Amino acid sequence: MTTLAHVSDLHFGRPAVAERLDALKVYLATAEPDAIAVSGDLTQRCANREFRQARAYLDALGETAPYVVIPGNHDIRWLGAVARNLGLAGLFRQQAHNFKYSRYVRHISGDLSPSLEIPGAVIAGVNTAHGITRGSITRRFRDLGVIGHVKHADVERVREAFENSSPDAARVVMLHHNPIRGELSGRHGLANTEQALHAFADLGTDLILCGHDHQDAVHMIESGAHGLVISTAGTISNRIRAGRTSSFNLVEIDDDNLRITAHAWRLGKGFVPSEDRSFPRRTASRQA
Secondary structure: OEEEEEEOOOOEOOOOOHHHHHHHHHHHHHHOOOEEEEOOOOEOOOOHHHHHHHHHHHHHHHOOOOEEEOOOHHHOOHHHHHHHHHOEOOEEHHHHHHHHOHHHHHHOOOOOOOEEEEOOEEEEEOOOOOOOOHHHOOOOHHHOOOOEOOOHHHHHHHHHHHHOOOOOOEEEEEOOOOOOOOOOOOOOOEOOHHHHHHHHHHOOOOEEEEOOOOOOEEEEOOOOOOOOEEEEOOOOOOOOOOOOOOEEEEEEEOOOEEEEEEEEEEOOOEEEEEEEEEEEOHHHHHHO
């Protein structure tokens, strides 16, 4: 059995809640997962102070288990995203790109799409947070700079991570943006959802981890990119949706099945299991 803790949207800064962050840290230390996947939005306003808090928290989580982390849309500098689009080909664009991610790179990691393999699973991180870019164009003005997209180069990086991993490892992709429309928000997080899901399905992906929507959810895609399981973790912060609470997910993987258990915050009780679902592994059917 391989266990992954999937947390997202910590939002260090004003929305962060120290009590919940501390409770999560203690819970994970007790649960002893094999890895921790953090699917972006470490900060609220991409401030150096917030990143320093996030760095200290990740270091603490790292004492429990190895972790893999990607940026979210709140972790990039908006001016850099705009400047990159205004730059001429090869002129100023690379500098603007570097500026866009500079604080994340300085405090967290220079690898925006990292991978992590542990016994039983490989997690391929994909940076979907690009700010206002051509790939993220949307008809909804309020989504400019918020919606994400998957680049072809990142699909190839996922392919490489999977091909270089153990053949019996569960194949997990981690994004920040939610590819499935949120039940309460009614919004997709990705501009190219259909293309991305088909690409990941073609690579034999067992599971997609994401955040962004601030609402825990688990989906199984029955048509199109058939067989993909998508785990959306809620937020640990107070930026919760009406009727929801802070939450994270635990994923248990064995040779044949995936089990995803949402853990919700309950006042006076901390994080408690709230709902679980199980699915057959695509990898198992591929090897049969």
